[in-house]
Amino acid sequence: MTDRPSDKGDRLAEYMPMVYAHLRKLAESRLRRERGDHTLQPTALVNEVYLKFGRQRDLDIQGRTHFLALSATAMRQVLVDHARQRNSIKRGGHALMVTLDESAIMDDGRAQDLLDLHRALEKLSELDPLEGRIVEMRFFAGLTEVEIARELDISERTVRNQWSHAKAWLRRELA
DSSP: OOOOHHHHHHHHHHHHHHHHHHHHHHHHHHHHTSOTTOSOOHHHHHHHHHHHHHHOSSOOOOSHHHHHHHHHHHHHHHHHHHHHHHHHHHTTOOOOOOOSOTTOOOOHHHHHHHHHHHHHHHHHHHHOHHHHHHHHHHHHHOOOHHHHHHHHTOOHHHHHHHHHHHHHHHHHHHO
């Protein structure tokens, strides 16, 4: 049975309030690591994730943890798109950028760092898709080892080992 648009909207409306505070706290944590003049605010980042879900036709939410895992991917995509846009403008893009919040300007170095992380994570995902997914779920959704293990149907020990290996690999790759 295919989802009717109202089914998707109902599930999104059901899960978003349950995880909104978690996603906002996570977005705040991610953005706190940025310099003070970055472009996205936590609420804006979470809202972009919500809008991204609203545009998807085949969104199939299977529970809270699954929704957080989907949110990890969406949050990563929003941050990377934002960094790419920032770099495009830095390189002479002629698009007019209007911002309503002066504190919403991402600095060039941070945009590049995020793009470097994204490229490294893509490379890791090609080498080991499981490690790439674990990093994404842990870093972008803040899921615990237990939640990741449950979502990916693997042991907590596997998550712990893959997470440790992936962190070391990413450190070397980004050095």
